[in-house]
Amino acid sequence: MKTTILKALRESGGDYLSGQTLSEALGVSRTAVWKAIGGLREEGYEIESHRRLGYRLMETAPRLTEEDLALALRPMGIETIRYRETLTSTNDEAKALAASGADLPGVVVSIEQTSGRGRRGRQWLSPKGDGLYISFFLAPEIAPERAASLTHLAAYAVNGALAHLIDREVGIKWPNDLVIGGKKVVGILTELSAEVGSLNYVVVGIGLNLKQTTFPEALREQATSLVLEGIEPPDGIELAREISARFLDAVHLYEETGTLAHVLPALREASVTLGRRVRILRPESTIETKALDLDEEGALVVESPEGGTERIYFGEVSVRGLAGYA
Numbered sequence: 001m002k003t004t005i006l007k008a009l010r011e012s013g014g015d016y017l018s019g020q021t022l023s024e025a026l027g028v029s030r031t032a033v034w035k036a037i038g039g040l041r042e043e044g045y046e047i048e049s050h051r052r053l054g055y056r057l058m059e060t061a062p063r064l065t066e067e068d069l070a071l072a073l074r075p076m077g078i079e080t081i082r083y084r085e086t087l088t089s090t091n092d093e094a095k096a097l098a099a100s101g102a103d104l105p106g107v108v109v110s111i112e113q114t115s116g117r118g119r120r121g122r123q124w125l126s127p128k129g130d131g132l133y134i135s136f137f138l139a140p141e142i143a144p145e146r147a148a149s150l151t152h153l154a155a156y157a158v159n160g161a162l163a164h165l166i167d168r169e170v171g172i173k174w175p176n177d178l179v180i181g182g183k184k185v186v187g188i189l190t191e192l193s194a195e196v197g198s199l200n201y202v203v204v205g206i207g208l209n210l211k212q213t214t215f216p217e218a219l220r221e222q223a224t225s226l227v228l229e230g231i232e233p234p235d236g237i238e239l240a241r242e243i244s245a246r247f248l249d250a251v252h253l254y255e256e257t258g259t260l261a262h263v264l265p266a267l268r269e270a271s272v273t274l275g276r277r278v279r280i281l282r283p284e285s286t287i288e289t290k291a292l293d294l295d296e297e298g299a300l301v302v303e304s305p306e307g308g309t310e311r312i313y314f315g316e317v318s319v320r321g322l323a324g325y326a
């Protein structure tokens with residue numbers, strides 16, 4: 001309801017719309033219109049009301065609210081859209097929505113997480129207003145063992161969105177980090193609910209460091225933010241829109257073709273891993289080798305210590321010359 005009213009107000013281009021017109025057009029009572037206008041005002045929209053003329057929106061730029069997100073993302077085919085300023089973790093909220101039967105695909109967005117999660121049980125620091133946290137939940141028609149591909153599709157989408165919105169090269173450190181000047185600015189956490197051979201849903205969570213001006217000592221060498229790199233962060237709504245559009249398109253093509261071929265040139269081009277010495281951390285051992293290529297499943301092709309090549313599908317990789325691998 002608030003979304004529909006916001007849409008009507010935006011489409012009127014700053015002209016007044018009477019309460020009567022709105023209630024007739026939307027098939028709801030004038031009291032319901034009045035309540036929705038109150039709700040929008042509480043979210044910060046400046047809506048002027050005039051006794052005879054009705055309501056008009058005093059600002060035009062979309063804002064990071066559930067209503068503006070819905071206006072931006074519904075036309076792309078995102079069915080469930082949730083925005084909350086603060087959440088424990090957008091991935092957890094996305095899982096809860098998917099498990100309770102919310103329409104897919106869906107997206108959860110927040111600007112603060114009180115229990116943000118990183119890979120391998122690590123914490124993802126998410127102080128209010130410093131970052132943007134986005135989790136998609138979807139049920140692509142792919143086998144569960146291929147869900148890791150969604151991490152590559154998300155890295156592709158974020159890289160493309162940032163290339164469009166900021167004037168700085170952002171690299172992809174295989175498989176799930178985006179880096180500026182060797183330091184991590186975006187992390188991706190893909191989680192899934194599956195049974196043997198069949199996927200229920202996947203959650204792809206993206207954490208963007210935008211405005212942090214400092215990081216705890218232990219992270220300072222490895223983490224950065226757009227502000228720390230001297231880059232003005234784009235609006236949250238712009239980021240959400242640009243990332244979502246690229247991610248959904250890439251997922252559709254992946255479902256149709258079953259390969260990452262359509263994103264491989266961009267992934268290779270942005271990779272800060274290829275051609276470098278890498279250290280691959282495995283539960284049983286750590287190997288040092290050279291990263292040669294990415295294949296159409298997203299695997300990292302490396303020189304095998306025994307000669308020839310070897311494919312790495314998952315794992316923690318540090319890249320020589322980048323933070324964390326001296």
Ligand code: BTN
Binds near residue numbers: 088187
């Ligand atoms: C990593 O690099 O370790 C992955 C970090 C992923 C963080 C994002 S923030 C949005 C989503 N919600 C979470 O709790 N984690 C992911």
